[in-house]
Amino acid sequence: MTTNAELVIDVEGLRRTYAGGFEAVRSVSFSVARGELFALLGTNGAGKTSTLELLEGLAAPTGGRVRILGHDPFTERAQVRPHVGVMLQEGGFPSQLTVLETARMWAGCTSGARPVEEALELVGLAKRRSVRVIQLSGGERRRLDLAMAVLGRPEVLFLDEPTTGLDAEGRRETWELVRELRDQGTTVLLTTHYLEEAEELADRLAIMHEGRIAAEGRVDEVVAAHPSRISFELPQGYHLGDLPPLGQLGVTEHRLNGRTVQLTTPALQRAATGLLVWAESAGVELRGLDVRSASLEEAFLHIARDAKTTADTTANTTANAARKDKEEVAAR
Known part of the structure; x- marks a missing residue:
């Protein structure tokens, strides 16, 4: 210290x-x-x-x-x-x-x-x-x-x-x-x-x-305060539910964009290992596999996005409140 x-x-x-x-x-x-x-x-x-x-x-x-x-x-x-x-x-x-x-x-x-x-x-x-x-x-x-x-x-x-x-x-x-x-x-x-x-x-x-x-x-x-990312293409004939339980792999967020799965996790090694073991046992290839640890750029952009979202939410709340006040005044 x-x-x-x-x-x-x-x-x-x-x-x-x-x-x-x-x-x-x-x-x-x-x-x-x-x-x-x-x-x-x-x-x-x-x-x-x-x-x-x-x-x-x-x-x-x-x-x-x-x-x-x-x-x-x-x-x-x-x-x-x-x-x-x-x-x-x-x-x-x-x-x-x-x-x-x-x-x-x-x-x-x-x-x-x-x-x-x-x-x-x-x-x-x-x-x-x-x-x-x-x-x-x-x-x-x-x-x-x-x-x-x-x-x-x-x-x-x-x-x-x-x-x-x-x-x-x-x-x-x-x-x-x-x-x-x-x-x-x-x-x-x-x-x-x-x-x-x-x-x-x-x-x-x-x-x-x-x-x-x-x-x-x-x-x-x-x-370290920001999550890592994994993305890959779902094997032909498989669906998101066929993957091992994502929560058990430490995945905190997932998105499906067409056939591309995007995962967010603070436990990169556990999540990547679990997926690779599953793919090996299923005899399939995870095409387009991209495993990225968190970076300073990710942390920087995450902070900027969060701040923008907060600002937008505040602005919308203020605008809605003002509009409601005008409607109440008009109704009188």
Whole structure:
């Protein structure tokens, strides 16, 4: 269990409301230990960037509390900023400066900056040092953003969509750099739309939806909370009732789409074994057999679907109530 002394990021009941009353962050709580990589996931508009900006001290929360290295990042910015590296979604560096000039400018504003050539080498931009920022590709600009974020050897590193615009090779290289920084003791919090990225890097993660955390834990814990799937084609001459009792196999849900059987189960090995033993004893082939364990993508989509269903149900209930009220008024 993580103790308070080990916590580098501590968030409790965090809220953020924009002008007009829109509540982007709704009572969010989580913590990140020293040397841990925590991924914040969610659909567009889930509140990830709004949360990250509060942690970075770019705005004051409407409610709740944030502590970075034991300090409030907004009111105690001077104590926090020298120990934090930030990679925003867009860096906004002066377009006419070269890569090297940009790094030198940034180093002049950074406490304990590493040599700028070293920072550029880390992100693969050393050979582009003489190129103006405006001439960089989108992926190269993201590399420059990352170089400036790690320039000060930060204890805490915030990465907002760090690999957007990178090709596959650049994404893998960035992953390796982030892993190295974490292994050296840097605490990392990143937001990403790439679920593979979260699976590859995160020690723990949280999935946000509509300003709230819908799931949190290690990747395997979040995935284990969602069922696996089995699908196959019913053998010719057989019906669904001819299969072994699905409940005894641990199947919690089944659907028949034409001749294709789709099963949902939290006990994948038991269900798959039971089906294969039955098929072997019956002397039939389960054509199109597809056995899939739960994945982070499945968990993510399941949370999004559940939230949408809940929202639709609430909207329909509200609409029906309003219509009923109008009918009662008209009847009077």
